[in-house]
Every structure is written in C-alpha cells, then in structure tokens.
Amino acid sequence: MQVEIMKKLDVIEKENNIKILYAIESGSRGWGFASKDSDYDVRFIYIHPTDWYLSIEDKKDFIEVPINDLLDINGWDIKKALLQYKKSNPTLLEWLSSPIVYTEDSSAAQRMRDLLPYYFSPVPTIYHYLHIARNKYEEIMSTEQVKIKRYFYILRPILACMWIEKNNTMPPMEFSKLMAAQQLDGILVNEINKLLEKKTSGLEIDIEPKSPIITDFLKRKIYYYEQYLKTVRKEKTSDYNLLNALFREILKEVWGG
Template identity: 35%
Template sequence: MENNNSAFEEIRVHLAEIERKHDIRIIYAIESGSRAWGFASPDSDYDVRFIYVKHPDAYFNLGKAEDTLEYYPAPEMDMVGWDLGKYLKLIYKSNSVAFEWANSPIVYRKTDEWVQIAGLIEDYFNPKSSIYHYYGEGAHIFKANENNSTISYKSYLYILRVILAARYIKRHSKVPPMLFSDLVKDNLPPELKTSVTEILALKARIKEKDQEKRYTELDAFIREELPELKAYAESLAPGESKDITALNKIFFSAVIKDFRGLSMNLEER
C-alpha cells in the first residue's frame, strides 16, 4: 500500500470480499487506532473496524450465534467487525470503543442505515462509565511502563489520549472527539504542549516499538491526573436507565431489509 488512495481502495475490495464470503451486509466501516487518532508511525498497521448485518436466517438459528468477524488480509492490516446487534447493545451500555468507532475521521463505508443510527447513539452516552473506561485503559498502560527508563511514544500518546478524552468528558459531558489534535486543543495544559508536539513529530518518523527518552513533566501530569479522574468518576451518579426501544427498532429494520416474503405489519412490531 503505497499511499492512502491505494490503501483505501484495497480496504474497500476486502470489505466486499468479506460480504461475499460471510453473506453479510456491511453498513459502516472505519479506521481505528493510531491512524484515526492522528499519530501514526511509518509502520503503523491499518486497523479496520466495521459493523455488519447478517442474513435474517442467521438470526433464527438455535446454534451458536457468531457476533464478531475477523479478517487478516495482509501483515499490516487487520479487519474486525461486530454484528449490528452486538454493536447496539454496547451503545446501550455506553461502551467507549463503540462511540469511538462512530466518531472515526476515516470512513471507508457509510450507509443510510448508519446515518440513522448515528443520529441517536449519543443519547445513550454515560459520562461515568466512559471516564472509568478511559481511566482504566490509561492506568493499565502507564503501570506497565512506569518503572522503565525509556518508553515507546506510542504508549505515551495512548496514555495521554485517554486522559484527555476523560478530561473532555469531565468538561463537556459528551462523547469526546477521536482526533488527538482536537483533544489537545482545550484539554492539555499549555506548559505540556511543547513536549507533546515534539513527541508527535518524532513518532511520525520512528517505528511503533522504538523506545525513547521519557519526559518528566508528562510523567508527573499522568501520575496526578489518573487518580483525579478515578475519583471524579466515582463521584458521579450512575445515570438514568435509557429506553432501548429506538435501538430495537433500528436493529429489526436492518435485519428484515432484504428479507423477501416477510408478511407482517412493521408499524405494529
């Protein structure tokens, strides 16, 4: 894949292959990971994620119901998809990864069905569970690197991204943007921006796993911020239970879209 245009075309070809092989419809496909966050390295993989609908027959099967597809067409590319039912359940639970997929700036496929879904999913966003998610992810990565004299800048940026996403939620009580640059604008203390700018420039030239020098000021910020975010999440009310009816209707409509001969009044369903 020599450039973005050729990569996009190759990914779209693979999406069509997946549809034919598994008898599904892909209603939304995006890039996740460092490329979507805006801090890819020269050797960064393509992390393609997609949402699909199976043929209706597959939903009326008492056997094991598969809700995840994995496809690895090349060493530098992985493609993982979730069944729409699984995705909507995760939205209902305010799963942060599900919201990130919805906000990716790199979109390979978007259908009218997805536009309908995207118009209502933020109604299910829960600040408490999302901040907990980002705190846990950041704490896990930092703990694994805390005592090392060097660190990969991929790890640094991953930790900072989730902290800034949580700070954004704390400030705005809504789904944070996906691009790291958008999170940095209003959520990173000004005195740290020079260090982060330097790391971003270096990461664009080095390999993903290269170990580099640490930044004392960033380590101090991370150590201070993580427990504060945890305490803030604990202080929040759980949030009201949401009505799942709208998600059920979208799921039902998507499943029966291509099911010929189905005789029922959809308005009464």
C-alpha cells in the same frame, strides 16, 4: 492501501453472505498519530439476511480476518453492535466518529449517532478511559526508556476523560481535537508536540527517555479522576425500544420486506 482494504471487505461480504453497513479505520491512524510503519486497523458493522436472526440458538456475532502484519480487519454483527451501543461501549462509539470511513452503505451508523444523546453514559465511559490510562501508565513507569507511542496510549484516554468531564458528551476520536479542546500548560503542550512529531515521522519501535513533564501530568490526572469517580453517580440505563425499532428498520432497509 484503501483499494486493497475495499477488496478485502468485498471478499468478506461474499464469503459470509452479509452486508457491511459501515467500515472505518481505528487505532493510531484513526487517532491521528500513526507512525510510518503503523498497521491498518479496519473495523466494521455488518448485517445478515433476515432469516439468519430467526432461530433460537446463539450464533457467532463477530468476524475476525487476520490478513497480515500491516492489515487487521474485524467486525461486529449489527445486533451485537446495538447491544454494545446500549451499554455506551466506548469502542463502538469511537467507531461511529472515526475520521477515516471506508464505506457507509446504510443509515445505520448515522442513526446511531443521532440517538447518542439518549444512550451515552459519561461515568462508565470515564471509567473505561481511566482504566486504559492507569494500566498503560504503570507499564511506562516500570522502565527507563519508553516507546513514544505508549505516551499517546495514555494521553489520549486522559484527554478523553477531560473532554467528558467538561462537555458530558462522547469525545472525538482524533488526538488533535482532544488537545485543542483543553487549555494545557504551554510547556506540557510543547513537550507533547515534540513527541508527536517524532511519533508521526518515525517508527513504531522508536523510544525515548521518560519525560518528567508528561509523566507528572499523567500521574496527577489519573489520581484526579480516581477521586472524581468517587463523587459522581452512574446514570440510569436506557431502554431497548429505540434500538429494537432501529434493528428492524435496518433489516428492511438492507434486505427489503
């Protein structure tokens, strides 16, 4: 599949007259709990030639390429990516830490990683992960049978909240690293590992009866972080200067001038 993905990225570059700076795998494959039939979620950051940015009108700053049921590709223009980076957008920050990198053809991604201590905002990031966890939790509690993958769509953001509270840094993308960083109850860990084995060896549609052990843990952690966020303050926002400079330098790096 990697060969097909690289071919698709090459076509996207040619058809849109862009340069792809960075392309990775997101979703369950990047998180480390893909099923046998999980699709591929490819995300990328790209840059246009310099002249494209020298106009006053708003222009489309993303590319979406629906390929098929197995492969989904979309990306953001570097300017959009930097604006989202300034906001400490967790989706973008996860891209920067993906364990599956298809291409990294400029210094842009690494330089964004290097600047992360200046721009990462823990409190809004916890809000982001808690919002995902709470919504997904309400979904599973409305049914008796649960798709196994839905547990991990809640567990991962909750573990991410726990990472941020403990380390005050952006959590890793991989579920295994999030699990290893916490001292969880052994019974809970065994229950999660049993479901993880079923998830990775089975299909996306596989279902299980609700697990009281896991749902109780999720309920307690969602409530905890709802209360926790009432006690912490949002940090000051970072300025544009470093990112404006980075934008100009990447343009020169890729296109010259």
